[in-house]
Amino acid sequence: MRESLLIHVGESPNQPINWLVYNAAEDEIIGSGQIKDAEHLNELSEKAQSRECTLVLPSAQVQLHTVTLPTKWNRKLAQALPFMIEEQVAVDIDSLFIAHGDAFSEEDKHFMNIALVDKQWLQAWLDVCDQVDIMPTQVHVDALLLPEPQTQSASAIALSDDSFLVRYGNWRAAQLEPNWAGQFLHAANIGALDLYSPLPVDLEDVELRSHEDKFELPLAMFAKAASALNLRQGPFVYKKKSSGWIKIWRPAITAAVITLVFMFSVKGAQWYYYTQQAQSLQTQVVSTYERAFPGTKVRPHLLRSQINKALGDTGQSDSVNFLGMLQDFSDIVQQSEEFVTQTLRFDQRRNELRVGARAKDFQSFAQVKSRLEQRGFEVEQGSLNNDGESVVGELRIKGAQ
Known part of the structure; x- marks a missing residue:
């Protein structure tokens, strides 16, 4: 305590x-x-x-x-x-x-x-x-x-040489002075005082019970x-006072919290958008695989292995792995929040995947191109056009040789 x-x-x-x-x-x-x-x-x-x-x-x-x-x-x-x-x-x-x-x-x-x-x-x-x-x-x-007294008695303790306190009942109390204390005690029908200190007055007609062990x-x-x-x-x-530094910094703290909430809301919306885009691309890859290999059960998390095995079984292991290419492309686009796919075309004659996209800036195209090349693809970047708010362009992707 x-x-x-x-x-x-x-x-x-x-x-x-x-x-x-x-x-x-x-x-x-x-x-x-x-x-x-x-x-x-x-x-x-x-x-x-x-x-x-x-x-x-x-x-x-x-x-x-x-x-x-x-x-x-x-x-x-x-x-x-x-x-x-x-x-x-x-x-x-x-x-x-x-x-x-x-x-x-x-x-x-x-x-x-x-x-x-x-x-x-x-x-x-x-x-x-x-x-x-x-x-x-x-x-x-x-x-x-003061301690609660018994009936017709009062608890008393001196405050100074010219006053003392009495409590005469659960909800009765007074501060008395020596020159009129006797008259008050008589009028209040108090016949005994339990003393918790010596009193600054001599009282007549009142029983004084001194509790010296409790003085x-x-x-x-x-x-x-x-x-x-x-x-x-x-x-x-x-009412508890708030700390002074809280009053000083409250406006700044409030503004910071509002900013953080806004940022998290924007990031959450972006995350949802790009997750939906990635899922859409994955759905396209699965759909293309099912059309190419009818009757096959697709497991998305094992899709790359399934594609390699299917192509090997059909004698096309040396062909461009366009389905695997789509899978890789889907993974990379999911990592790039500023890159949005608009069109997908596969040129079977040239074994080439052509991607039309819109991005925030030229650097976003360069990042996607670099990541594809790191996975062993040959990537050619077509012309890029800045329409004021974003950059529109094309990537041509060929499988690893």
Whole structure:
């Protein structure tokens, strides 16, 4: 598991910011500390690289509510939720972001846990992080990361000398100050506190249960906790940034891909065309063989051997092997994509195969002529004419002597 960076911010950008780097696999704190305020957040940029970042918000800025629903939670209720809670908040509902927690049912009643936070305030913190290249994948509420308490009791941990957090139920939490903490605990009917650090206040009429074996830094406890609420949802959902070089080179990459697709399409069409031409020539050779030697079964891959044997059996082994010539010519044309056969004529008197063809250029005729000569044929090239787009001409092919 990767190391994680937790950043605990205050209500105001001017307040100190606490941070901690934690290795979950080793259950080890790599480092922790405090920076002066939001203007110094860039001091954590290097620590954020290659680590999963979590932004922890103060519960004083987040309102937790459990809403009674008319039916089980569904998408339509999500659209109606702002109207259902509008009378329960003292500010314009449109200024608040509604984060969805767990939906649950008890007997025949249905409920949804929600958290309300000021949109501009939350966006401001995310913008500050973004400006210094810190990208939190999760945003949690600090008090909800405390251990869930038992009935009529609360979990508590000190944040500083003048405030501490309490969690009193699955979806109830608060950040308290010493001068009014007692009154709040009495009003919330909290009779006992499970302490995970010393408190900055003496409390009367409240049972204090100290868990000294579990005393640790608040952020260390937060790092190990699992929260049912991640505020990175809806309009604040985390979107991974694409690499800078991808943005720079995206137009060039797109153009290159389009060019490659076009080239492969053209080559594919050419391959199909010339394959069809080669098959047509092979069909002509087979047809000529069958007419010359009726009743013979033709095997295309053994055609050359069949022709030599047939000519030997008929006493024509010294004659021009015109069928073999056609086979050789078919093989060579298949290799030359720029050479297209238009006419084929065999001059029996002169034992000569005359080929009328069209090619891309003069070099294409020269290549076919050279390849035929390499196979032992005598080749004469007739006049070649350039009609503007291609070259038209004739080859006269004689068998090897």
